Amino acid sequence: MLKPIAETSEKTTPGRTKAAPSIRWALASLSLSMLMPSLGTSIANIALPTLAQAFGASFQQVQWIVLAYLLAITTLIVSVGRLGDMVGRRRLLLGGIALFTVASLFAGIAPTLWLLIGARAVQGLGAAMMMALTVAMVGETVPKERTGSAMGLLGTMSAIGTTLGPSLGGILIAGFGWKAIFLVNIPLGIANFLLAMRFLPADRRNHGASQGRLDTIGTLFLALTLAAYALAMTIGHGSFGAVNVGLLLAAACGVALFVVAETKVKSPLLRLSMFRDTALSAGLAMSTLVSTVIMVTLVVGPFYLSRALGFDAAHVGAIMSAGPLVSALTGVPAGRIVDRLGAHRMTVTGLVGMMIGLSLLAALQGKFGIAGYVGPLAIVSLHYALFQAANNTTIMSNITQERRGVISGMLSLSRNLGLITGSSVMGAIFTFASGAADITAARAEAVAAGMQVTFIAAALLIAATLGVALTSFVFARRSNLLEDAA
Template identity: 30%
Template sequence: MASPAVTDTPTRSPWPALWALVIGFFMILVDSTIVSVATPSIMESFDADVASVVWVTSAYLLAYAVPLLITGRLGDRVGPKRLYLAGLVLFTAASLWCGLTGTIEQLIVARVFQGLGASMMTPQTMAVITRTFPADKRGRAMSLWGAVAGVAMLVGPVLGGVLVDTLGWEWIFFVNVPVGVVGFVLAVRLVPDLPTLSHRFDILGVVLSAVGMFLLVYGIQEGETYDWGTITGFVTVWGLIGAGVLVLVAFVVWQAVNRAEPLVPLSLFKDRNFSLSNLAISTIGFGITAMAFPLMLWAQSVRDWSPTQSGLLLLPMAVIAAGLAPWVGGLADRMHPRILAGTGLAAFIGALVWLAVVLAPDAPVWQVLLPIALLGVANGFMWAPIASTATRNLPMSSAGAGAGVYNTTRQVGGVLGSAAIAALMEARLTAELHLSGGASAGAAGAVPDAARDGFSTAMAQSLLLPAAVLVVGLVAVLLYQAPRHLATRPAAAEPTVDVSAG
């Protein structure tokens, strides 16, 4: 396979290609959170409990996360453009399937295929940035990528609420079809065919990572359903969780001893900023995914707000994040990332704790909107500095692998956040409402007046879990080293891939 040709400056601006790619990227990230606001409607439509409906999100996130390690490498081998287009076709077709399903089980299966398509697309957007933008310009490019990632995950509940109220929950999936078609046409026309790189594939690594993640997520998410005891025969919840951890440890050991080409090149983690960025983004993925469920259930079950009204709660967050992200992206090229990312994570933690304090049945709307606005500040400051810091020092030959690992850790955080928040909500509702299976009893519709205080308390307590996890991310970004282009001035020009190829 050919090595990537380099030139001192790109002969064609990489910005049109990036704009084309982020259309699809926006769509797949919206689908990470859009189901949260439709949860009560899906429960009612399929007569399902909350644990089953949470699997609609968890199945998507799990199928999205696990293949990312290999799809990053596969993009290097067959070309980012080809793999992105194939993933977009699969994602769009699976979206149509989701809207046409007749049972909760069929919906979960369709979401798995959606997740597979998303996993083929995501690493290619980040790899294209790494391979076409010079290091000292990557912050601005990552600001677009980061703004799309942040805003998409916040817009999901808003857009979902409007669609559920006006057209039905099926349209949160049908809307992807025309967007997917437009994204495909633009990508074909604007995204260059970058030179390919030769890679071998670690099949054992894929199997170990998939099995380990499934066992861990299933054990955490279904623990409360089985009262953290026996599932069947000799299989226990804690046995599944323990087995998942052991398999993942075996995966890491295999990556260390594999002398061919491991799925995760552990040498990437010799770059301190890459390691810290992966830890930070996993906590952010956890926090973004976990916070949406209790907030949306509180709004619809305690306040009797419609899906649209509930989704609009997050509108200040999306607007503020979108406004701040380009400005922060420009700062990311010339300011120490620990300042920017640290500000964002501290604001995220503060906003979740603030929400937990004010979340009461009779809380004035403005008291809820203030911490949500602070969440917008958090998202405006987090995404671009962390993403650009993660990839800034990586060699071009590791662009796909680095993007795959980074996006995997973000999605793994989301998977664990979805599973953990489901377990915690069930546990807190059971405790506060003094009912067995409290979550299922309370979440399908408006709760009785006598139970609203207990339901609100349970949802507020649940928000403290992502806040606690995000403290780890805050510590990680505070340990960042100054990027090389800031440590040595003036920055030396870094050769970039010739994007005029193809």
């Protein structure tokens, strides 16, 4: 019978080497719990052209394979953390792993596009549980002095999942067909579940947390709002009509209802009073905008490389892995640079570098072959890693200990909002700029033109983000001067 680590290590003296193997296996489980959701995000993007052809669907329709997954994560990632406190983090993490694995099986055998989209939504629910609870489990799994190393390991595994997705997806599609990109999660999920069952610490009953209540109304309003927003951006084949406008108005009403609901409940999904902090609000806004741009490279890239440059799925996956690989390799050095030179300065540097890289992607379209795409993409990815380290440092270093969990959830939410925007809004710009009703049937020249316009729009979005950063720093400096004068 499998026993959790808390039971097997109770008789072991703290600090003894006997506990080390158990901790290593527990970290292996948490690493898989971080790897699988990030792999689930990136591996599906490479398959969009193949899935559009397999199901005879439009670009807007296959976008929902990505959007359904991201929507489920975004709307639930804050709530599942609180639910874990109520029912037990280990128990809920095990449920998330099982749900993700079973949903992957159904996605792999789905006979229709809409059943596949439904399976992806359920897979996103499992991913939300895994992402929210994996970080929370670190403090219960490793000694306090090793927490930083464990967090660094989880960050690396997330980057590896993002990096591995395009290349692994391309290889699987070329060798076994699109079903394999979902079925590959089954052995990973089974191994993860067994490791978690055996080595993760048993839940400790928290009477205070168990008496709390989930903000079901806020979660429902947020889910409906995001669904209306994403749907408005994906229907209509790149053009906006009455239905699109109606959905956007519904999304706006949903925001208003969400705000009202959050002021009425005792335990809101988001504490709106936190947004009075200018630095926090600016940091979250910048996180959303930059995530929007990063998602553009994942959504537009496969169509540009396959339709305009003529690469097959395996080569497209390998080329698209360049950006995430750069981010994974530069993440730790970027953090050290931020510590040495300052978060504010490196935030600006990161945004300026991203703007230059995106401008080069648009300007070098069709020139220098693969180098004309990979080179600028590497510049974008390197400076994205720098921005992430600097912006996260700014947000997390200026808050009190008791607010860290809430702010961390809000930061995750801001990133996912950006991913949804990048997949929907920027996807609509791409379709519109190509001048084709269906991007999957567009000529190579039209796809190239659409890519160029989309990356110009992305560069302008980063310029706006830079404006937010500079304005925030001015306000912060003025506030510091006023505090010193007082």
